[in-house]
Amino acid sequence: MKGTAYLLIFDGLADWEPAHVLCEINKSGKFDVITAGFSRTPISTMAGLKLTPDLTIDNLNEAAASILILPGGDMWEKKSDERLKALLRRLHGRKVPIAAICAATLEIARAGLTHGVRHTSNAREYLQAMVPGYKDSDCYVDRLAVADRNIVTASGLGSVEFAREVIRQLHLYSEADTQIWFEMFKHGVIPASLSAK
Numbered sequence: 001m002k003g004t005a006y007l008l009i010f011d012g013l014a015d016w017e018p019a020h021v022l023c024e025i026n027k028s029g030k031f032d033v034i035t036a037g038f039s040r041t042p043i044s045t046m047a048g049l050k051l052t053p054d055l056t057i058d059n060l061n062e063a064a065a066s067i068l069i070l071p072g073g074d075m076w077e078k079k080s081d082e083r084l085k086a087l088l089r090r091l092h093g094r095k096v097p098i099a100a101i102c103a104a105t106l107e108i109a110r111a112g113l114t115h116g117v118r119h120t121s122n123a124r125e126y127l128q129a130m131v132p133g134y135k136d137s138d139c140y141v142d143r144l145a146v147a148d149r150n151i152v153t154a155s156g157l158g159s160v161e162f163a164r165e166v167i168r169q170l171h172l173y174s175e176a177d178t179q180i181w182f183e184m185f186k187h188g189v190i191p192a193s194l195s196a197k
Contacts, residue, residue, distance in 0.1 A: 003066030005031040005170075008084075008104075009053055010038060014072040015045035017101045017156065020185060021069070021163035028172045031067075036060050038081065046073065057087055065096045067170060072102025072156050077130060085111040095150055097169045102156030106130050114139060118148035122155050160186045 005025045007018060026033050037043060037053030044050055060068075068091055088111040091098055100108045105121035108114060114127075114136040121127050124140045144158025147165040154162035164182045167173060173181065183189040 002029075003031045004061065004064045005033050005066055006036050006060055006068045007033065008037070008057070008068065008070050009035045009043055009045075009051050010073060010075055011043045012073045012075055013043070013045050014102060014156070015047050015049055017071045017159045017162070018069050020159055021099075021166045024163065024167055024172055024181070025170065028170075030172070031170070036068075038084075057084055060087065062087075062090060062094065062096070065091060065094075067097045067099060067166065069166070070098070070100040070104035070107060072104050074103070076103035076106045080107060080110050088113060092150065097150045097152065097166075099152035099154075099162065099166050099169070101145075101154040101159065101162045103130075105153045108151065108153060109134050109136065113151055114153075116149075117151050118146050119151060119153040120144070120146045120155060121153060122157075 007022065022033060025031050035051060035054045036057050039056055040053055042050055042052045084107060088098055092113055098108065098113065102122060109127050109131045116139060118139050118141050120141050120143050124137050127134050128137065145152065145154035145161035145165045147169060152162065152165045152169060160182065164178060167178050167181065180191050
């Protein structure tokens with residue numbers, strides 16, 4: 001039975017940030033990719049793509065969730081959502097991986113999921129400035145993406161690193177194949193076995 005990879009969608013989401021990993025998840029055939037919104041109202045991404053959520057966060061099947069992916073977007077700097085924070089805590093309690101990139105890392109911190117968890121964001125100072133009460137700077141790691149205790153966080157500059165960490169969390173490929181994928185998409189290195197074809 002397939003698991004479900006949920007993607008949160010909302011007006012102004014940074015659509016390129018989860019693109020790499022969504023393609024790999026979908027190609028694997030191991031998961032259904034389902035979009036969840038704050039409502040069923042169609043949204044427009046930062047690039048102007050029109051998307052209609054498959055369901056709302058209130059109707060998300062938590063028992064079937066294999067991961068919840070939160071892309072960045074300006075929304076996170078303007079508001080927080082209590083329903084979403086409660087959902088994040090419940091999923092984390094079930095050991096469901098949660099992956100947040102760029103400004104979406106703010107909601108991870110607001111939900112208290114950075115306590116004792118190695119994490120990153122756009123900068124330590126960014127979290128400190130945007131999240132009143134953020135006291136987890138001792139666990140902040142200055143890297144483009146970090147995975148720890150089922151929480152994946154990434155800088156907005158690290159979409160390929162973000163994808164690599166999610167690929168690892170979901171065991172889409174072996175570690176060797178994951179590294180080959182990363183070298184191709186990050187550095188343009190095509191392995192000899194592929195370039196000879």
